Amino acid sequence: MTGNWKSVLRLEKNKSGRDFVCGDIHGCFDELEAKLKEIRFNKTFDRLFSVGDLIDRGPRSELATYYMTRHWFHSVMGNHENLFLMGHLDFPGREKYIEAHIKNGGAWAYEKLDAEKGNALIEAIDNLPLIIQVDDTIIVHAALPAVGSLEEIEKNPTTYLDTTLWYREAYPPVIIPGINRVFVGHTIVNEPIQYGKTINIDTGACRKYRGDKSGKLTIMEIGEKI
Numbered sequence: 729m730t731g732n733w734k735s736v737l738r739l740e741k742n743k744s745g746r747d748f749v750c751g752d753i754h755g756c757f758d759e760l761e762a763k764l765k766e767i768r769f770n771k772t773f774d775r776l777f778s779v780g781d782l783i784d785r786g787p788r789s790e791l792a793t794y795y796m797t798r799h800w801f802h803s804v805m806g807n808h809e810n811l812f813l814m815g816h817l818d819f820p821g822r823e824k825y826i827e828a829h830i831k832n833g834g835a836w837a838y839e840k841l842d843a844e845k846g847n848a849l850i851e852a853i854d855n856l857p858l859i860i861q862v863d864d865t866i867i868v869h870a871a872l873p874a875v876g877s878l879e880e881i882e883k884n885p886t887t888y889l890d891t892t893l894w895y896r897e898a899y900p901p902v903i904i905p906g907i908n909r910v911f912v913g914h915t916i917v918n919e920p921i922q923y924g925k926t927i928n929i930d931t932g933a934c935r936k937y938r939g940d941k942s943g944k945l946t947i948m949e950i951g952e953k954i
Contacts, residue, residue, distance in 0.1 A: 735885035736878045737802070737857040745773030747950040749867060751920075752779060752806065752913040754833070754934035755786025757795070759945045767947060771800050776947070777860060779913035780806025780869035780893075784833035785934040790845065796852040805856040806869040807893040807914065812837055813853050816846065833934075858885055858892045865950050866907055868892050870914040872926070874900035899926040909950070920946055922954050 741747065748769070753760055769776065780803055782796070783789040795801045812834060814825035830838065841849065859878060860867040873891045875881060881888050891900070896915050902925040913930035920929045927948075935943025948954075 734855075734857045735882050736859045736861065738861045738878075739802070741863040742773075742775050745770055745775065747775050747777065747862060748947050749777045749779065749865075749911045749929060749950060750947040751929040751931055751945060752781035752916075752933060753786070753792075753945065754781055754784055754808070755789035755792075756933040756937075756945055757786075757788045757791045759933055760795075763945055763947050767949075771798070775800050775802065777862065777867045777911070777950075778803035779867055779911055779929065780804045780856075781808045781913060781930075782806070783812060783837070784808045784829075786937055789836055790841065790849075793845070793849045793852050796856070802860055803856055804860055804867055804869050805853065805858055805893065808832065808834065809853045809856060810889075810893055813850060816850050858888070861907075862950065864906055864908045866902075866904075866910045868910065868912055871895035871899050871912055872902060872904075872910045874903055876903055876905075878904065899923045902926065911948075911950075916943075918942065920948065920954050927954065 932943035
């Protein structure tokens with residue numbers, strides 16, 4: 729992180745249209761547009777929130793910058809965005825992040841991106857929050873830390889990076905007053921599944937590009953029942 733980002737982004741409930749949340753996109757932006765058409769998404773009034781991992785593995789990761797600059801699209805940072813960012817910043821030890829990123833589907837970022845597009849993507853990713861709150865709903869990539877308030881995370885966000893970006897164990901309990909739903913991705917499931925107040929909607933959109941046709945992109949309206 730370069731310090732330009734906000735750890736928590738708070739937004740009011742959409743009063744003009746609908747609010748949706750989508751699972752990990754991983755470069756599958758053709759699939760995203762197909763789903764938006766299916767749900768008759770209105771880009772003037774509706775909003776789409778992403779649980780992160782917009783890039784890598786799928787075929788069109790370079791389009792992530794476009795989506796991150798749309799007024800109707802809001803994403804949290806995923807572990808793949810974090811790997812990309814750390815691999816493109818100039819600091820001692822960044823080589824290990826480059827190696828990890830390439831091993832996890834990020835080779836395109838070092839083989840195909842020119843300087844102009846690379847810098848635009850760095851800037852867009854560097855401004856992604858770790859957490860988005862919309863009314864009584866939270867969007868985070870891997871898991872919401874078991875803290876009593878989002879202010880605790882804002883005080884020292886780096887303390888919570890492992891949980892928000894990488895967590896794969898039993899989900900921590902949601903103990904923030906007034907929060908009734910937490911949407912996450914990161915760990916692929918066959919269908920959206922709910923654990924207490926936490927809902928995992930990463931149904932493996934990129935699977936078909938790795939030989940598994942069972943993958944699909946999930947989009948749910950906030951408030952929709954599983």
